[in-house]
Amino acid sequence: MPPTVGIPRGLLYYYYGDVWSGFIRRLGAEPAVSPETTRPVIEAGGSVDEVCLPVKAFFGHALSLADKVDLLFLPRVVSVAAGHYSCPKIIGLPDIVRAALPGGPPLIAPTVDLRQGRRSLCRAIISAGQALGRSPLYSLYAWQRAWQEYRKPAAAAGKPAGLSRIVLVGHPYILNDRHICMDIGGKLAAMGMEVVTPDKADPRAAAQAAAALPKNIFWNYCRQLAGAALTFLAASPPPDGMIFLTSFACGPDSLVGEQLRRFAGRRGVPFLLVALDEHTAEAGLVTRLEAFTDMIRRRRP
Amino acid sequence: MNVTFPHMGTLHIVLKAMLTTLGVRAVPPPPISKTTIEIGARFSPETACLPFKTTLGNFIQALEAGADTILTCGGAGPCRLGYYATVQRDILRDLGYKFAMIVIEPDLASVWQSIRRLAPGGIRPLWPAFRLAGAKLRALDAIERAACRARPRAAASGDVDAERLRALAAVDEAATPAAAAEAVASSLRRLEGLPAGSGPPPLKVGLVGEIYVMLESGVNGDLVRTLGRMGAEVHPTMLLGDYVDTHILRDKAALRRSEAVAAAAAPFIGHYVGGHGMKSVGHTAAMGRTGFDGIIHVFPFTCMPEVIAKNILPVVSVQEGIPVLSLAFDEQTGEAGTVTRLEAFVDLLRYRRKRQETAAAAQKQLN
Ligand code: SF4
Numbered sequence: 080m081p082p083t084v085g086i087p088r089g090l091l092y093y094y095y096g097d098v099w100s101g102f103i104r105r106l107g108a109e110p111a112v113s114p115e116t117t118r119p120v121i122e123a124g125g126s127v128d129e130v131c132l133p134v135k136a137f138f139g140h141a142l143s144l145a146d147k148v149d150l151l152f153l154p155r156v157v158s159v160a161a162g163h164y165s166c167p168k169i170i171g172l173p174d175i176v177r178a179a180l181p182g183g184p185p186l187i188a189p190t191v192d193l194r195q196g197r198r199s200l201c202r203a204i205i206s207a208g209q210a211l212g213r214s215p216l217y218s219l220y221a222w223q224r225a226w227q228e229y230r231k232p233a234a235a236a237g238k239p240a241g242l243s244r245i246v247l248v249g250h251p252y253i254l255n256d257r258h259i260c261m262d263i264g265g266k267l268a269a270m271g272m273e274v275v276t277p278d279k280a281d282p283r284a285a286a287q288a289a290a291a292l293p294k295n296i297f298w299n300y301c302r303q304l305a306g307a308a309l310t311f312l313a314a315s316p317p318p319d320g321m322i323f324l325t326s327f328a329c330g331p332d333s334l335v336g337e338q339l340r341r342f343a344g345r346r347g348v349p350f351l352l353v354a355l356d357e358h359t360a361e362a363g364l365v366t367r368l369e370a371f372t373d374m375i376r377r378r379r380p
Numbered sequence: 381m382n383v384t385f386p387h388m389g390t391l392h393i394v395l396k397a398m399l400t401t402l403g404v405r406a407v408p409p410p411p412i413s414k415t416t417i418e419i420g421a422r423f424s425p426e427t428a429c430l431p432f433k434t435t436l437g438n439f440i441q442a443l444e445a446g447a448d449t450i451l452t453c454g455g456a457g458p459c460r461l462g463y464y465a466t467v468q469r470d471i472l473r474d475l476g477y478k479f480a481m482i483v484i485e486p487d488l489a490s491v492w493q494s495i496r497r498l499a500p501g502g503i504r505p506l507w508p509a510f511r512l513a514g515a516k517l518r519a520l521d522a523i524e525r526a527a528c529r530a531r532p533r534a535a536a537s538g539d540v541d542a543e544r545l546r547a548l549a550a551v552d553e554a555a556t557p558a559a560a561a562e563a564v565a566s567s568l569r570r571l572e573g574l575p576a577g578s579g580p581p582p583l584k585v586g587l588v589g590e591i592y593v594m595l596e597s598g599v600n601g602d603l604v605r606t607l608g609r610m611g612a613e614v615h616p617t618m619l620l621g622d623y624v625d626t627h628i629l630r631d632k633a634a635l636r637r638s639e640a641v642a643a644a645a646a647p648f649i650g651h652y653v654g655g656h657g658m659k660s661v662g663h664t665a666a667m668g669r670t671g672f673d674g675i676i677h678v679f680p681f682t683c684m685p686e687v688i689a690k691n692i693l694p695v696v697s698v699q700e701g702i703p704v705l706s707l708a709f710d711e712q713t714g715e716a717g718t719v720t721r722l723e724a725f726v727d728l729l730r731y732r733r734k735r736q737e738t739a740a741a742a743q744k745q746l747n
Pocket of ligand 1: 166167
């Protein structure tokens with residue numbers, strides 16, 4: 080029987096999950112991704128203290144896998160580009176999980192730090208393969224194939240359809256986790272809004288916009304968000320509104336969100352900040368969205 | 381040019397010496413008060429951390445008092461501190477203040493540029509400025525350490541506080557490095573001479589965590605003094621000098637010390653997580669092995685590196701057998717609440733010590 084390797088459905092899973100699964104399969108193991116987030120998952124993750132909702136959810140996912148898998152796949156992604164870091168909580172994730180899950184399955188937690196060049200990625204791939212008894216060459220080849228197979232080309236931006244256009248900014252692990260984000264995208268669509276998300280921005284333009292900022296946003300993933308938001312704001316006509324969906328206790332967003340609010344203000348684009356935690360009530364969220372979309376409609380000539 | 385800067389403990393004495401020698405006027409913000417925190421919080425993003433809000437409050441109060449230039453630090457992540465200045469500048473501009481901002485980024489070119497801007501009369505006074513500032517920094521640390529030692533031993537801990545304030549003022553006034561050293565020496569003599577109290581031997585408590593909250597009594601409920609009054613000898617793991625030695629001067633001995641701390645942290649935390657999160661874990665483990673009674677871990681609410689430490693410290697506490705109290709601070713943290721928690725913790729430490737002593741005595745009788 081091949082060993083099963085658990086992949087918690089949270090945080091960077093939403094960036095690299097498919098590649099990770101493919102890689103593990105090619106190494107001859109069985110990837111097991113936890114099912115979608117539910118309330119009990121988040122409640123179980125609540126034993127991790129004072130962290131943001133996505134980290135709580137992540138821990139809940141890790142917990143739900145703990146007694147079902149032989150190993151947990153939890154790479155420590157320190158940095159994916161020179162001069163940039165992940166959020167500290169993402170860097171410390173393996174340590175948090177280890178401390179909060181004593182007696183859990185062993186972790187495959189290689190460090191990826193591309194500030195030190197691509198060698199770090201190779202080392203990480205090799206050490207992950209080693210944990211599953213594979214040779215370095217075998218592992219590198221497996222990664223190469225998995226990366227080619229699953230890296231999806233960025234989707235092109237949708238055409239404006241005459242509807243009011245709202246840019247919904249947030250980390251993929253918030254926006255794509257329907258439970259965490261309470262399906263805010265669906266709710267906005269039901270209110271007759273056209274919703275665009277950061278993944279629809281042209282990555283080149285987004286990177287350029289982020290590079291033009293007076294100070295480098297050194298959190299890689301936040302930098303991508305900010306760059307995408309800026310390209311949308313720079314479009315003419317600008318979008319009709321911007322919603323920044325974040326989590327209470329999110330460090331990077333607390334400052335980057337403030338900057339985005341100012342950028343939106345300078346372009347005359349209405350801006351709404353929604354901060355989520357496990358106590359956020361759906362009814363309250365709907366009321367705020369309705370008020371915001373009403374206001375946008377009234378502004379339209 | 382009227383230059384201001386954020387408060388952090390007694391740092392203003394050091395910066396004032398430096399700036400004044402360079403030939404610019406230093407306008408330290410008023411000491412941090414409730415008002416400072418209120419003003420700062422009012423104009424900050426709600427979920428920013430406490431040092432962001434408090435230092436913004438500092439800047440507003442200093443600009444109101446006539447400062448026209450802000451000197452502050454930058455950073456390259458992953459802690460939020462590196463992004464403070466950018467956001468604070470925008471907030472202050474939008475509030476209508478006119479000022480220049482000098483942000484010292486952690487690279488040589490930027491440091492040099494900042495120095496040139498701060499030394500309009502040329503860089504000749506640079507060396508004396510560094511020497512005086514350095515001497516004052518050492519003096520301040522020595523006073524802090526001596527006060528921590530004296531408080532739990534003195535008959536009246538208030539005498540220690542009064543002496544400390546007197547010494548700080550003397551260091552502030554010292555015009556030469558020698559004068560600063562002399563101010564400390566005589567202050568240490570006076571502290572030695574204070575009448576001793578009759579309480580039990582002091583508890584040894586390590587203070588770990590985020591440097592700003594650790595050093596700034598205006599936001600930490602004056603925790604070092606409070607603990608001293610309760611009979612605990614506090615060992616702050618980070619004073620100004622420790623920071624300067626490790627991060628700016630890259631002093632050999634200091635670097636060796638921080639390597640040792642990293643090694644103690646390694647079984648619990650496998651990588652640098654920004655700020656001082658790894659140090660908090662390392663110091664706790666190391667102090668657990670060297671006869672400390674307990675550890676107090678302080679940090680700003682939502683501080684990312686320290687939240688990681690907080691989630692790991694319970695494991696360290698069990699494995700090393702040392703009690704740890706984690707305290708998060710935000711603008712609503714009242715002094716009263718902090719005191720109650722500290723009291724309970726000190727009681728626990730006293731109880732543990734007594735139990736250990738009884739156990740040791742019983743063991744002795746058996747042998
Ligand atoms: S970036 Fe924010 S939401 Fe994401 S892990 Fe870090 S603190 Fe949590």
